[in-house]
Amino acid sequence: MQRILVIDDEASIRGLLKDFLETKGFEVLTASDGETGLTVLKEDKFDLLLLDLMMPGMNGMDVLRNIASEKIDVTPIMITAHASVQTAVEAMKLGAFDYITKPFDLEDMFFTIKRALDVSQLQEENIRLKKELKKKFSTHKIIGNSLPVQNVIKFIDKIADTDSTVLITGESGTGKELVAKTIHYQSSRARNTFVPLNCAAIPKDILESELFGHEKGAFTGAVNTRIGRFELANNGTLFLDEIGELVPALQVKLLRVLQEKEFERVGGVKTIKVDVRIIAATNRDLEKAVKEEAFREDLFYRLNVIPVHLPPLRRMKEDVPLLVEHFIAELSRRKKKEPPVISPEVMRYLTDYRWPGNVRELENLLERLIILKEGDTIVPEDLPDRFHEKRQAQRGLAKMQSLSSEGVDLNMMLDEIENNLIIQALEMSKGIKSKAASLLGLNRTTLIEKMKKKSIDFGAKTVE
Numbered sequence: 001m002q003r004i005l006v007i008d009d010e011a012s013i014r015g016l017l018k019d020f021l022e023t024k025g026f027e028v029l030t031a032s033d034g035e036t037g038l039t040v041l042k043e044d045k046f047d048l049l050l051l052d053l054m055m056p057g058m059n060g061m062d063v064l065r066n067i068a069s070e071k072i073d074v075t076p077i078m079i080t081a082h083a084s085v086q087t088a089v090e091a092m093k094l095g096a097f098d099y100i101t102k103p104f105d106l107e108d109m110f111f112t113i114k115r116a117l118d119v120s121q122l123q124e125e126n127i128r129l130k131k132e133l134k135k136k137f138s139t140h141k142i143i144g145n146s147l148p149v150q151n152v153i154k155f156i157d158k159i160a161d162t163d164s165t166v167l168i169t170g171e172s173g174t175g176k177e178l179v180a181k182t183i184h185y186q187s188s189r190a191r192n193t194f195v196p197l198n199c200a201a202i203p204k205d206i207l208e209s210e211l212f213g214h215e216k217g218a219f220t221g222a223v224n225t226r227i228g229r230f231e232l233a234n235n236g237t238l239f240l241d242e243i244g245e246l247v248p249a250l251q252v253k254l255l256r257v258l259q260e261k262e263f264e265r266v267g268g269v270k271t272i273k274v275d276v277r278i279i280a281a282t283n284r285d286l287e288k289a290v291k292e293e294a295f296r297e298d299l300f301y302r303l304n305v306i307p308v309h310l311p312p313l314r315r316m317k318e319d320v321p322l323l324v325e326h327f328i329a330e331l332s333r334r335k336k337k338e339p340p341v342i343s344p345e346v347m348r349y350l351t352d353y354r355w356p357g358n359v360r361e362l363e364n365l366l367e368r369l370i371i372l373k374e375g376d377t378i379v380p381e382d383l384p385d386r387f388h389e390k391r392q393a394q395r396g397l398a399k400m401q402s403l404s405s406e407g408v409d410l411n412m413m414l415d416e417i418e419n420n421l422i423i424q425a426l427e428m429s430k431g432i433k434s435k436a437a438s439l440l441g442l443n444r445t446t447l448i449e450k451m452k453k454k455s456i457d458f459g460a461k462t463v464e
């Protein structure tokens with residue numbers, strides 16, 4: 001039941017309002033002066049306050065001031081016989097929702113009360129939704145304990161609430177869009193729109209009109225005037241994905257918006273001003289594209305004000321179990337399925353895998369497993385072939401050794417196999433030790449140690 005407090009020094013008005021509002025289904029309390037009213041407000045929660053302006057002692061304006069300074073959560077409506085624009089404006093400034101003059105018509109008063117309650121309910125709902133959105137895109141959603149991920153999270157916190165242009169780089173599926181959204185929802189632009197645009201997914205000839213909009217009749221097919229993504233994103237954030245694919249003509253136009261914050265619609269003459277934060281992303285090496293003159297250098301520097309690089313998943317193997325846990329919980333909830341159990345062996349397969357498709361590949365794999373194995377334990381056989389290839393190759397290699405009747409010296413044998421494989425790996429990688437190490441599933445320093453111990457010298461060809 002919604003609760004209303006009436007503060008009025010006239011007993012007849014208090015009685016009238018209480019009886020009437022109770023018949024309308026409200027719970028009504030009354031107070032005969034400002035001080036008492038304020039005490040009740042502080043101790044109890046009300047949805048609405050009907051407040052007389054002229055009272056002996058603490059008057060209505062004083063009560064409003066106290067409500068504001070003490071941040072009491074209630075919607076006040078003023079009642080007064082001395083209606084004047086002056087007091088109305090002053091009361092509204094102090095946070096009154098509306099203003100009713102005495103003598104009043106009870107049904108009119110009821111209408112005003114309903115409207116005030118509807119609006120405040122909407123506002124509360126709005127605040128709740130915004131909080132939820134903020135939570136949804138807070139950096140807690142970016143999973144990872146490894147140093148690179150933690151650094152990205154800290155960095156986002158620092159740069160989110162600036163207007164500077166951000167350039168996010170990283171392989172496919174590393175979370176570039178997730179980071180862009182997180183930046184937007186952590187900035188003060190969060191209440192405005194996040195507008196994504198994938199520069200590679202839209203045909204070149206309509207990309208310009210997608211970005212800047214067009215005027216009616218600008219080209220065949222332009223039957224109506226249409227606003228572009230820049231205007232849609234006004235006061236918000238425009239996410240330009242795969243920026244490396246932008247053709248030179250549009251690179252020039254984008255550069256101008258970044259510099260001047262203005263543009264014209266295609267076929268238009270009116271200059272449109274916008275306030276848009278740009279976040280761009282690419283999985284291409286833009287610096288290389290600049291050297292090859294495929295991407296404008298001036299545009300690159302305009303975009304690369306704040307660079308954020310997302311490392312590939314194979315560099316953050318320690319995060320794989322965390323991500324698995326996160327996606328299993330999240331995806332099972334979303335698909336309304338019992339979460340399956342991941343066997344320790346499967347977890348080892350997942351951690352060892354190279355993940356060319358990064359986090360997205362992991363997410364897609366888990367989604368498939370959840371659908372196929374609801375509530376069951378996932379075993380290595382459930383994993384697709386690509387997870388087994390390396391192990392099968394290993395097994396094949398190991399089986400090639402056969403034991404003769406004279407027996408073997410196992411340690412010598414293993415040593416021999418090790419030498420042989422190290423040399424092969426070095427040959428295959430043309431002496432580049434980091435590559436050879438990766439072929440052997442070792443890190444570079446371990447390989448170097450082994451080479452020293454075994455006096456394997458890859459001669460002048462060896463490159464670090």
Ligand SMILES: Nc1ncnc2c1ncn2[C@@H]1O[C@H](COP(=O)(O)OP(=O)(O)OP(=O)(O)O)[C@@H](O)[C@H]1O
Pocket residue numbers: 141142143144149170171172173174175176177178179283359360363
């Ligand atoms: N660190 C992370 N924590 C949680 N989820 C992640 C993380 N990184 C990526 N994801 C999830 O992985 C999926 C792929 O991420 P996203 O779409 O942001 O990648 P992308 O870099 O934009 O890929 P592409 O280059 O292919 O467009 C998304 O569902 C995203 O939420």
Ligand SMILES: [Mg+2]
Pocket residue numbers: 176177241
């Ligand atoms: Mg993307």
